Amino acid sequence: MEKLISLEIDGKEVKAREGMTVLEAAKEAGIEIPTLCYHEKLEPYGACRICSVEVERGGRTQVVASCGYPVEEGMKIKTRSERIDQIRKTIIELIAPSLSDGGVVGKVRELADEYGADTSVFMSTFKATPTRCILCGQCVRYCSEVVAANAIGFVGRGVERRVVFLPERASRFCPTCRECYEVCPTGKIAAETDGSIFPEFSIDDFLSGKM
Amino acid sequence: MITEEQTSQAVAEILSSHKKEKKNLIPLLQEVQIRLGYLPRKAMQEIASFLEVPGVEVWGVATFYDQFRFVPLGKYHTRVCMGTACHLAGGKLILEALERELDIKVGETAEDGNFSLERVACIGCCMLAPVIVIKDKIYPKMTPFKVEETLIPYKQEPQGKLKE
Numbered sequence A: 001m002e003k004l005i006s007l008e009i010d011g012k013e014v015k016a017r018e019g020m021t022v023l024e025a026a027k028e029a030g031i032e033i034p035t036l037c038y039h040e041k042l043e044p045y046g047a048c049r050i051c052s053v054e055v056e057r058g059g060r061t062q063v064v065a066s067c068g069y070p071v072e073e074g075m076k077i078k079t080r081s082e083r084i085d086q087i088r089k090t091i092i093e094l095i096a097p098s099l100s101d102g103g104v105v106g107k108v109r110e111l112a113d114e115y116g117a118d119t120s121v122f123m124s125t126f127k128a129t130p131t132r133c134i135l136c137g138q139c140v141r142y143c144s145e146v147v148a149a150n151a152i153g154f155v156g157r158g159v160e161r162r163v164v165f166l167p168e169r170a171s172r173f174c175p176t177c178r179e180c181y182e183v184c185p186t187g188k189i190a191a192e193t194d195g196s197i198f199p200e201f202s203i204d205d206f207l208s209g210k211m
Numbered sequence B: 001m002i003t004e005e006q007t008s009q010a011v012a013e014i015l016s017s018h019k020k021e022k023k024n025l026i027p028l029l030q031e032v033q034i035r036l037g038y039l040p041r042k043a044m045q046e047i048a049s050f051l052e053v054p055g056v057e058v059w060g061v062a063t064f065y066d067q068f069r070f071v072p073l074g075k076y077h078t079r080v081c082m083g084t085a086c087h088l089a090g091g092k093l094i095l096e097a098l099e100r101e102l103d104i105k106v107g108e109t110a111e112d113g114n115f116s117l118e119r120v121a122c123i124g125c126c127m128l129a130p131v132i133v134i135k136d137k138i139y140p141k142m143t144p145f146k147v148e149e150t151l152i153p154y155k156q157e158p159q160g161k162l163k164e
Ligand code: SF4
Pocket: A132, A133, A134, A135, A136, A137, A138, A139, A140, A163, A183, A184, A185, A186, A187, A188, A189
């Protein structure tokens, strides 16, 4: 028998199984927490922090990323609060400039509206290229963890960080897969490969400074 | 130019002295670069299959660090100091002048393979700021104007005119 844990989420008594994350427990209880880098088939990644919630234990509150935080007996979670809303708003505002070329659309747009984020506030200080990629890593991890094709990966560091395809793997796997089109929250991959069979942005483009 | 066979041979020798352990990735990349001057594509593939890690992971690690290069250095590798003293003395202007004169960007190698450009932190002679180093020779107290003049002998060398 799996051990049952009881906790409180937004004032609601919730039962969860040991080893579940706060996000999963909330989901089962019908409480929605926004995510950008989480995918149910993938290991938690904790990159976007949009799933941040407040955890109260022993009178102290702490902000944690719910997609990777395990449930504990008696913990009290708040999925919305002034502090949390402010964090999510800022995250969206920081993400927005990298989407600026094609406009802030899709999931990020929905979140921006929900949290009242001003998507142009960091525009003037944004020095990097708007790549449409928010580096959530879903495509990369999906390609490795689910498809096991390893045709796509991250290269570079900091503002130079990019998602690229490895042509020798991509030519073998991508034409019949293309599952990363679906997982990408910004639609970058589908847009850039433009429906063509072979992905356009490869490691060679990165090395030659073309991207 | 280094041929594919030379690459494979060098990589095979380096691999033979290492265990198949993931933690050896960075040391392997470093050794290959010391040996060949850069990391050829082929070497990356061979390291990946040796360690049994996906190629994308090897690329991810290698491109993360500034120390790794993916094109050979130019014959006259030019380093521009961007340490504090040189920066304050106008290192950025020198770099821009070099980029203009050589028609390459920092981190690149010219197509003819003669020049490559790199920015470095303090090279230890701040009294002479701003400095550049071409191959192994230090050029002190640079000005954007002096850049052109300094490069002349190197640009002429392919025609056999560099006397030193
Ligand atoms: S391309 Fe899309 S899925 Fe991949 S890391 Fe960027 S935003 Fe995420």
